[in-house]
Amino acid sequence: MARHLDLEEQEQLDELKHFWNQYGNLITWILIVIFGSVAAWNGWQYWQRRQAVQASFLYDEVERAAVGGDAARVEQAFKDIKDKFGRTTYAQQAGLLAGRVLAETGKADAAKSALQWVASDASDEGLQAVAKLRLAGLLVQAKDFDGALKQLTSGVPREFEPLAADRRGDIYNLQGNKDQAKLEYMKAWQGFPADSQYRPLVEVKLTALGVDVQTLKPAGEPAKS
Template sequence: MASHLDLEEQEQLDQLKHFWNQYGNLISWVLIVVCGSIAAYNGWNWWQRNESLKASAVYEEVERAVLANDLARAEQAFGDARDKYGRTLYAQQAGLLVAKAAADQGKADTARAALTWVAEHPADDGYKAIASLRLAALQMDAKDYDGALKRLEGSFPAEFNGLVADRRGDIYNLQGKKDQAKAEYEKAWRALDGSEYRRLVEVKLTALGVDPKSLAPQPKAATGTAKS
């Protein structure tokens, strides 16, 4: 005769079988999804690290070529970084480096192409801002003032607001629009508080007849009357 314990164990076993028959497939699929997500996450991190290592090697090749004054080799290496690792920061850095080297050698078209790619395929808002500022400078050199102003439209990271305003001031100044230039330089002066670059803006303001000291916040006058 079965003992009470045997009957209780059999009842629990039957309940477990019933539960598994009802929910077993769901539990299995949930476990598969969770385990798959963990594996995918780990795989993604591994892929990113692997891509970053490869991209850093290509960037170092760009850097060596620039130091050797071999712009053709630098362009080729940048092309590899752009085509294979375009989503990495190293590709952005390579583009900025090639653009500077090309500009230094007077090859504006090459510099413009590299900067345009960085600006239009940003992996980082800061690099996009740098590329846009440098493109605007190239357009200024080419006397494409309207194009330079258009390049500076849109939003920029807050830390670049002063530099963007200063660049707009330069463009307006070259166009002979002195009042607009003053307004932008004043914005730049205020935004660049604590920056060494502010001194250059002060020189530009002074040249336009504006005393930078007049832009500083004035101390509030004391209120109330003194008690005797």
């Protein structure tokens, strides 16, 4: 009986050796790939967390400079975070903050540069849209109406479209193109929810252009006859 068991064990051992000789290298490489992928993923996550922490410190520096009204410091701190951690949300938010402060302190070119970077390179569509709206405002102040319109017609997310339409209406109105301004204001009015704080402002603009807002309906509904 013992000898019979020894023979069975030897057969199993031989089968195992045969299996390993045939598939051992493949199994080893599969395990290497799996564990390597896990290690790489963990390393990437660690790097991402480290980047975010370091970027947050530099964003705090931008914020402190902004609160203090130190435009030169804001500009330098924004440059630092953009150069070192430009892919992070902190850097893109810093660009919006820097754009506002630099514009308020008379550094229009630097403000436009910061906002243009966010509008072009931000990974978040919402941040891009805010940057485009603010940049369009600065371009309008500089009488660059074509440049402002370009910002407001290129890749604006749907939720920001009413704001973009309102701003386009302002530009056309300034250019004396009243008919186009009306169309844009109507788009804005129809796009804003009924309880939006912006809709009454658009109504004032439409009324000034001779449009009876009582004849308008939100987008998707027929207008009153």
